[in-house]
Structures are given as C-alpha cells and as structure tokens.
Amino acid sequence: METVTSPWEPRERVEYVQELVGKGDSAVLSHALLFPKDCWDDGFGVTAVLRGLPLTDRRDLARSFAEYVITTRAGAGSRKRGLVLLAAVSHGFAESSWCDAWESLLRDKASRLWACGTEDDLWTCGHALLDAGRRLDGEVVALLRRSALEGSWPQECVEPVLSRIRGPVLNPGDGWADRVLAELPALGKPWHALVAHTLRAPTGRSSRTWDRRALARRVQPARSRGPRLAALSSPTSPRLDPRPRSSGRAPAPEKCADRHGRSLPGPVPARPGQVRAATPVHTCAAQGDAPADM
Structure with missing residues (x-):
C-alpha cells in the first residue's frame, strides 16, 4: 500500500520512522520524534504510523x-511538538488534561488563522479530541x-x-452567519433543515428540483424567520468579520459568494470541492432532525 503523506512531508521521514518502529526501541523512537533534524512538526504520514x-x-x-511536555524548557514550539505527538498516540486512553491542552492549542489557532495549509497539528489534535469524545469549538470547526x-x-x-x-x-466567524x-x-x-439544504445548491441559481426539495422540508411560509435569516435569500449579504485573519491570503467576499452561490453567500462548505455541509448534517437535515450539538 502506498504511503499517504501531507503535501509538504518528506517521504524519507516517514520511512525513517517506520524503520525505527521495526527496531522496537521506544526510547530511540521517542527521541527521534521529539528532536527531529528539521524544525517542522511531523505530518500525516508519520502520524498514521x-x-x-x-x-x-x-x-x-x-x-x-x-x-517531555511537563519538563521541557526548550520553549513553546517544543512543548507544542510534544502535545501533538501525544495526540497522535492517545487513542483509547487520552487524559482530560491532555484534551484541555489540545483544545487550547486549536482555539488559539482559530483566533489567528483563516485557514491552515501546512500545519498538521490542526488535524492531529482535532482527531484526538473527537476520539476522546470531546466536542470541537465552532470556530475550530470553521x-x-x-x-x-x-x-x-x-x-x-x-x-x-x-x-x-x-x-x-x-461556519462561525462571519457576522451574518453568527x-x-x-x-x-x-x-x-x-x-x-432548510439552511442545511441551502448549502447543497450546486449553482448560483436554484433549480425547480432543488426548490421542490426545499418545500419538502415543511417550512411554513407564514412563519416568521427573523431578520437575520432573511439574509439567506439575499445575493449580496455582506461578510462581517472584524478579526484579522492570516493564512497567507484571505478569501475575498466575492470569491466566497461565487463559491457558495446566490442563495447562501459567504459560508465555506464543509468539504473541499463541494458546496455542501458535512455529511452527518445532510443526514439529519433529510430526516428533519437537527444535529445534537447545534
């Protein structure tokens, strides 16, 4: 089976870790992971191993x-490396204090960044928290x-x-979405259910089939939808994001509007290349049930 790595991750690094695993010396393996020759955290390939x-x-x-996390004096970067490695091996026995530290790391990242392109700790810690039964903060989900x-x-x-x-x-973060x-x-x-269905619009202009399915959600037209939900039908709903974000680039408002279509300008879909929410939301919406952690 071909080794899957992060986009930036050297395949040689993954092979080296696999070689150390085969030797069965956990002390040597731990040292190699905590003190790599380069300054990068290990990627998905090493994490999967x-x-x-x-x-x-x-x-x-x-x-x-x-x-190492408790005793190191090497600085915040080294402590973070230990935390992320801990997240990679913790399935089935994660302690509460570890989860608190991972949550703090992800919340800090979400407060500073619009998107991450090279930081695997986002996925490693998120995976570990879900494994431990923790609910991810809305900003982290976004x-x-x-x-x-x-x-x-x-x-x-x-x-x-x-x-x-x-x-x-x-996704929280835009004023109108909040x-x-x-x-x-x-x-x-x-x-x-209607909002979840709106995220499935394949183009900027809804089709008759899409409209019929929206009506099947049994939303009563006479029911007050509130001033903020009126934004769902507006093609020019403004993006209001007062906090500075950084990822090397921040998406322009018109880019987001084009990406998500006329019915729901602004939110970023849950999965790459798809104008839709995450799969479990689809399932709940189709049944008319709201997700439990909404």
Whole structure:
C-alpha cells in the first residue's frame, strides 16, 4: 500500500520512522520524534504510523511525550511538538488534561488563522479530541472546513475528522452567519433543515428540483424567520468579520459568494470541492432532525 503523506512531508521521514518502529526501541523512537533534524512538526504520514502502533507501544510513547511536555524548557514550539505527538498516540486512553491542552492549542489557532495549509497539528489534535469524545469549538470547526477547502490535504487526513463533525451547520466567524446560528434554535428543526439544504445548491441559481426539495422540508411560509435569516435569500449579504485573519491570503467576499452561490453567500462548505455541509448534517437535515450539538 502506498504511503499517504501531507503535501509538504518528506517521504524519507516517514520511512525513517517506520524503520525505527521495526527496531522496537521506544526510547530511540521517542527521541527521534521529539528532536527531529528539521524544525517542522511531523505530518500525516508519520502520524498514521504512530496511530497504527499496538496499544502497549503507544502507551510507552505517550508517557515519554507527556513527561517531555511537563519538563521541557526548550520553549513553546517544543512543548507544542510534544502535545501533538501525544495526540497522535492517545487513542483509547487520552487524559482530560491532555484534551484541555489540545483544545487550547486549536482555539488559539482559530483566533489567528483563516485557514491552515501546512500545519498538521490542526488535524492531529482535532482527531484526538473527537476520539476522546470531546466536542470541537465552532470556530475550530470553521477553521478545519476552510483549511480542507483551501489547502491540498489528502482525503485520508481530513475525512476522519470532518466526517464526524455534526455542527454547526454554518461556519462561525462571519457576522451574518453568527446571527443566523443564534436564531436557528428558536426557529426550530425545519429551519435548520432548510439552511442545511441551502448549502447543497450546486449553482448560483436554484433549480425547480432543488426548490421542490426545499418545500419538502415543511417550512411554513407564514412563519416568521427573523431578520437575520432573511439574509439567506439575499445575493449580496455582506461578510462581517472584524478579526484579522492570516493564512497567507484571505478569501475575498466575492470569491466566497461565487463559491457558495446566490442563495447562501459567504459560508465555506464543509468539504473541499463541494458546496455542501458535512455529511452527518445532510443526514439529519433529510430526516428533519437537527444535529445534537447545534
């Protein structure tokens, strides 16, 4: 089977880690992972190797990584490396304090970045938190979705994370989207289903089939939808994002509007190359049920 790596990750690095795994010396492996010759964190290829180790081996590495995180004086970057490596081996025995640290790392990243193109810790820590039963913050979910859309991550990296995210149905961060999300709980399940259906529009102009399916959501026309949900039918709804974002480039408003079509300008779809929300949201919307963590 061909090794899948992150776009920037040297295949030689993955092969080297696989070689160390084969030798069975966890101390040597731990040292090689914590103190690499380059300054980059390890990518998806190395992470996949670590996730596939037997439980006893992962526990040995976890003890080493956890001790390093607590005792290192090498700086924040080195501590983060230990945390991310800990996330890669923690499936089945993650401790609460580890999860808190991963959540803090991801929230900080979401507060600074619009999208990530080369930082694998976003996916490694997100995967570990979902494995531990933690719910991802809405801003972190938005960062994950935008990163998958704008980056070149392999599906093997993003799918295990995005496929398990059930909400929010819109990405927080834009002023109009935040207001819609705030109103949806009071409006009830039919409107949530309609918003999820709106994200499926394949073009800027809705088709008759799409309209019929929207009506099948049983949203009553006479029911007040609130001033913010009126934005869903506007092709010029403004993007209001007061916080500076950085990823090397931030998408222009017209780019987002073109990407998502006339019915719902602005939000970024959950998966790369698709104008739609994450799969579990589709399932819930089709049944008329709102996701549990909306």
